[in-house]
Amino acid sequence: RLFNSADGASFIEHVPGHCLVFIPNTANVDYLLREMRKVRQPKPRAKPKEKSGKPTNAFIKYRNYKIAEFKANNPEISQTEISRMAGEWWRNEPDEVKMYYQRQYQEEKRIYDMNKTK
Numbered sequence: 239r240l241f242n243s244a245d246g247a248s249f250i251e252h253v254p255g256h257c258l259v260f261i262p263n264t265a266n267v268d269y270l271l272r273e274m275r276k277v278r279q280p281k282p283r284a285k286p287k288e289k290s291g292k293p294t295n296a297f298i299k300y301r302n303y304k305i306a307e308f309k310a311n312n313p314e315i316s317q318t319e320i321s322r323m324a325g326e327w328w329r330n331e332p333d334e335v336k337m338y339y340q341r342q343y344q345e346e347k348r349i350y351d352m353n354k355t356k
Contacts, residue, residue, distance in 0.1 A: 296339035
């Protein structure tokens with residue numbers, strides 16, 4: 239809708255965005271109204287990338303396990319904080335724990351490589 243103030247200035251109320259636009263007296267009001275009424279085509283959304291199927295590395299497997307464990311007790315904690323803590327825990331884990339996740343990764347990688355060559 240077009241409004242005129244007491245001093246002759248024009249304003250356009252643009253309802254979809256709920257904004258009020260000031261138009262100087264020297265502006266072409268008809269042109270501005272036409273431009274505002276144009277239907278803008280939405281930008282096409284990017285297609286989500288397909289997962290490659292590659293196995294996750296040992297640390298990520300460990301981190302995912304820790305997230306599930308830690309989120310149960312601390313639902314308000316952020317992913318950033320969990321990642322930082324998981325990195326510290328990983329560095330302090332004994333080699334047996336790290337080897338457990340390494341073996342999981344190696345087995346998944348072996349299966350992935352076999353399927354990739356088919």
